[in-house]
Amino acid sequence: MLDNPNKKIKVLIADDERGARLALEVPLRLSGYDVSAVTSGREAIERGQQNHFDVVLTDVFMPDVGGLDVIREFRRFSPETRLIAMTAQGSLEIALEAIQEGAVDFIAKPFDIEQVMAVVERAAEQFQVAPDDDESHLTGSGLIGHSPQMVRVYKLTAYSARTDTTVLIEGESGTGKELVARSIHNYxxxxxxxxxxxxxxxLTETLLESELFGYTKGSFTGAASDRQGLFESTNGGTILLDELGTTSPSLQASLLRVLQEKEVRRIGEHEPRKVDVRVIGATNANLEQLVEGGEFRADLFYRLSVLRIKLPPLRERGLEDLKLLVRHFLKKYSDGVQIADEAMDLLSRYTWPGNVxxxxxxxxxxxxxxxNHLVRVSDLPEHIMAQASPTPIAPQRERTFSLIDDRPTLDELNRRYIQLVLSEMDGNKSRASLALGINRRTLYRYLDSESERTSEQDDNDSA
Known part of the structure; x- marks a missing residue:
């Protein structure tokens, strides 16, 4: 993975969970990184003050000194270090705060090790986002979910909020495209x-054009006076154009002019008017396919999709997100109402074509x-009961690193890691103990006890 093997990238991992540290340390070492690991935020800061690190991966929630404090301190004394935040409690607010403090990326737990490797490689080679000076307090976004798919949405939303470029939000109907657009604007x-x-x-093409661009008095029947279009009335703000895939070629040409020239022309008027509006597009159609079929302008598509946010359908977000949303809506419509396990099970077996x-x-x-303040199966809409599948819908997750595929115990993971380092060091126990950060005698004692355990197991198997 590293283009220059003679210069090892120094990576620091800060996580109070031993299993998480090992799961990151092993593949990073195998990929040629110089890896150090610590168990607390305070220790990470102390290490960073003593030694330079190119990349830091820090858990957000740790006792005493948290990951945001680690990010903040590294930005102060080592601004060139690339900082990556990790958490099992993903939300837009946490992603925004981490990125505002100076993190270049945000990873959800449980993480896909292949994704982590890609993030670290980008950070080590070229990926760097300047910190935001805005220290304003963050308010609730309304976006709910901790799944890796939603954490990616939060991360891209946070990046989008810090720029003024165009954004294209893609996703099925009901996934929350307008909510993401509002969050981008609000932050x-x-x-x-x-x-x-x-x-x-x-709207029809004619109505849509007059709504967006406005018109002059007498420009068509019924135009009794001059009227601003939405681009003008939204000047200085943000406009969301939903379902862009349905627009006509002539309207697409007008939208392209707005994006390129920052100006609009009212219907019936020859002189353009300058506007300062951020455009966010949204679609439930595949615009790339429409471009290939000649139904959508390629130049407009590229102008719109500088940043692309793909919202996952609810059926791919997993049971945890579904439960979070259910609890949220129960509280929204009647605080104190609970849901029976059987009803929750039925909801988990429905595919949710209409999403959230x-x-x-x-x-x-x-x-x-x-x-009696309890939602039972019989209280759910009939079509959900009729169409629920026999097994719960869950996202398919690919596991790409064999060391942890079978979810070993910490003791077993520890054993595998020691054997891996020994193999990497060609059996040299002195070098292995240095790489492991333990005393050589400790390594010898461990290997002796491991040999005794293996012998006892062999004896039991042959008995």
């Missing part, structure tokens, strides 16, 4: 200015008809 420098959302598929919006409607229905 951006344009937050005090208007946010406007318009569904391009809900459909789930919210189902919970609102169930709360309205339930008795």
């Amino acid at each position: 951006s420098r344009r937050a005090a200015r208007p946010f406007t959302a318009i569904n391009c598929s809900a 919006r459909e789930l919210e409607n189902a919970i609102e229905h169930a709360v309205a008809v339930c008795i």
